[in-house]
């Protein structure tokens with residue numbers, strides 16, 4: 001590690017890929033010294049962030065996320081945009097989060113000068129992985145990437161986590177036999193800014209059109225998050241590269257409308273504030289559990305509450321009051 005954080009800051013601003021990768025490694029590191037360094041770097045980079053289109057993508061396994069991001073990302077680079085692809089996958093089932101695993105998933109994009117692919121940090125809770133991805137997103141923006149794609153496989157709460165850090169959240173689906181809506185979680189529909197039915201090619205075209213109608217009806221039943229935007233349903237073929245440009249145009253349309261009403265800026269401001277509160281709560285919790293007196297008394301109080309000897313309110317207050325003590329930590 002270099003001692004001077006400015007070395008990383010300048011490297012990122014100079015769009016030096018090696019320095020970008022090293023900065024992300026600091027962000028992902030569990031060492032307190034690295035984390036402190038990463039915080040300083042991010043703080044200095046902050047004025048250079050915010051210009052990218054932040055795009056979240058989710059989809060069930062088999063929906064064709066890699067193929068889609070490969071096609072979509074390649075199209076964007078052909079249009080002259082620089083594209084960063086980050087992943088949130090707390091389960092890290094995919095090749096242990098190794099770079100090689102992700103590079104082979106998107107072969108063309110991986111060797112594209114205009115693109116940068118970074119797999120999910122290989123371990124940690126969803127909150128921890130999300131923090132690292134969010135900070136990595138800011139660093140990528142400072143490094144001049146025009147579009148940052150955050151991808152998730154959609155385990156647990158990861159879709160809502162990704163939706164809370166991007167401007168636009170795209171849900172990739174495929175048409176199956178019968179009830180199209182079976183595979184989709186209701187919470188995902190609620191945070192979707194658009195649904196895209198992939199694999200609309202060959203024999204599958206009419207099925208994809210039928211799926212599209214079903215999703216349109218389902219979305220129609222939900223109240224949109226804003227009157228400015230009703231989430232549309234599109235079809236595409238990531239493999240045949242059809243319908244991909246229309247998806248980019250839709251995202252631009254969204255940006256234009258949401259910028260005009262000031263909602264995009266507000267959304268980002270709210271996301272930043274929510275993020276601060278999240279970090280604060282996480283920090284407080286960590287601080288609480290690190291407290292030696294808490295650690296000592298917690299098992300006993302837990303037992304007492306379980307056995308009905310102490311009221312939950314009394315136990316909670318007793319533990320919180322331990323934090324007041326000067327020799328608490």
Ligand SMILES: Nc1nc2c(ncn2[C@@H]2O[C@H](COP(=O)(O)OP(=O)(O)OP(=O)(O)O)[C@@H](O)[C@H]2O)c(=O)[nH]1
Pocket residue numbers: 059060061062063064065066067068105153198199200201236237238239240
């Ligand atoms: N016919 C057709 N097949 C596709 C299309 N997109 C992806 N596929 C195929 O679907 C399979 C799964 O695609 P992947 O891109 O690996 O997608 P995924 O299952 O979401 O996988 P991950 O991105 O690794 O999570 C592969 O065999 C692809 O070739 C498409 O538009 N049309």
